[in-house]
Amino acid sequence: MQRIRIPSVPSSEITPRPVWEDRRRFLRAAAGGAAAALLLARPGQAAVSRPGRLAPIADLQETAHGKDLKPTDYDDFTSYNNFVELGVSKEAPANNAHLLRTRPWTLKVEGECEAPGEIGIEDILTQFSQEERIYRLRCVETWAAVVPWVGVPLSLVLARFKPTSKAKFVELESISDPDRLPGQRRPVLPWPYVEGLRIDEAMHPLTLLATGCYGEVLPGQNGAPLRLVVPWKYGFKSAKSIVRIRFVEEMPETTWVRLQPDEYGFYANVNPTVDHPRWSQARERPIGEGLFARRRQTQMFNGYAEQVADLYRGMDLSRHY
Numbered sequence: 001m002q003r004i005r006i007p008s009v010p011s012s013e014i015t016p017r018p019v020w021e022d023r024r025r026f027l028r029a030a031a032g033g034a035a036a037a038l039l040l041a042r043p044g045q046a047a048v049s050r051p052g053r054l055a056p057i058a059d060l061q062e063t064a065h066g067k068d069l070k071p072t073d074y075d076d077f078t079s080y081n082n083f084v085e086l087g088v089s090k091e092a093p094a095n096n097a098h099l100l101r102t103r104p105w106t107l108k109v110e111g112e113c114e115a116p117g118e119i120g121i122e123d124i125l126t127q128f129s130q131e132e133r134i135y136r137l138r139c140v141e142t143w144a145a146v147v148p149w150v151g152v153p154l155s156l157v158l159a160r161f162k163p164t165s166k167a168k169f170v171e172l173e174s175i176s177d178p179d180r181l182p183g184q185r186r187p188v189l190p191w192p193y194v195e196g197l198r199i200d201e202a203m204h205p206l207t208l209l210a211t212g213c214y215g216e217v218l219p220g221q222n223g224a225p226l227r228l229v230v231p232w233k234y235g236f237k238s239a240k241s242i243v244r245i246r247f248v249e250e251m252p253e254t255t256w257v258r259l260q261p262d263e264y265g266f267y268a269n270v271n272p273t274v275d276h277p278r279w280s281q282a283r284e285r286p287i288g289e290g291l292f293a294r295r296r297q298t299q300m301f302n303g304y305a306e307q308v309a310d311l312y313r314g315m316d317l318s319r320h321y
Helices: 023-030 074-079 091-098 123-126 154-159 254-261 303-313
Strands: 106-111 115-118 133-140 145-153 169-174 194-200 208-213 228-230 242-248
Touching: 074 145, 106 123, 115 123, 123 208, 133 228, 145 154, 154 208, 194 254
Parallel strands: 106 242
Antiparallel strands: 106 115, 133 145, 145 208, 169 194, 169 242, 208 228
C-alpha cells in the first residue's frame, strides 16, 4: 500500500495522535492556568526579580560540548513544550508549571543493583556540585533547539547505587500527581510516563541528568527538578520530573512503545532515513523560526554520530528505530 503523506505542518506532526485527538476537550478542562511560578532555588541562593527567569546556579563551568553552537532563545525554549502532565497544547506546560511541586523531591533507585535506595534533590545538588556543568547540546522534540543544559552525567548518579551485571536496561518513571497536574486527569497517556535506555546508553557521558538550563534552575515546563537529556535521541525519550529509576534485565515497556509501537520505537535515535509513519524525518524545524520557516536537513544521531554510533554497531537501525 502506498504511504499517504499528510500536508505540511499538520497538527499530528506537532503533537502525537493520542494527544492531539483529545486536545480540545483537554484544553477546556485545563484552561485558565496562571503563568509559571518561580521554582525553589538552592539553599542560600536569593530569589531573582527578573520576570520570567529563575534563580541562577552558582559556580558553573561550561564544557567544550557545543561551544560553536548558538543557543536557542530562552523564551522560545521555555514557552513551547511537550510535557503532557501539565497540558496537551504546547503553551499549557508553561502556563501550568506553578502546579508542579519540586520540593521536597526524592529519586528512588531500585532493581538490579547492590545498593538500592533514595536520594533527595538537595543531596543530588550537593553531592554532585563539582561535576555539575553547562552542556550546550542540540536537542530534538517536535522541533530542533540548542540548549545550554545544566546537569551531571547520569552515569555518576547511577554508579552510586552499584548496578549489577544483570542490569541491562534502566527504566525511568516520571511524576504521578493527578490531583495537581491537569494532564493526568484524563487518560491521554497511560500514567505514569515511563521511558527507558539500554545500560550502555544510560552510562554514556553525553546522557545527562539535567538540573537546570541556561545557567539557571530548570523550569517546571522543561521537566524540573530532574530531567533526562539524551541529545542523539528524539525528545520523548527524555523523561521529565523523574521520581524513580529501576535497573532491569529485560527491555522495559515504555509509554510510547506501549501506546503506538509502530510510530515510536524503543531506541528513538534521530535517523533521517527512517520516516515516521505520518511524516518525513529527513528535515527538521528550528524552534523560534515559525511553523513555515525553511527546514534544514536532519543529521544522523542529531549530529552526534562520532560520539555514539559505536553503541549501535551491527544493528539494523531501520528496524531498531
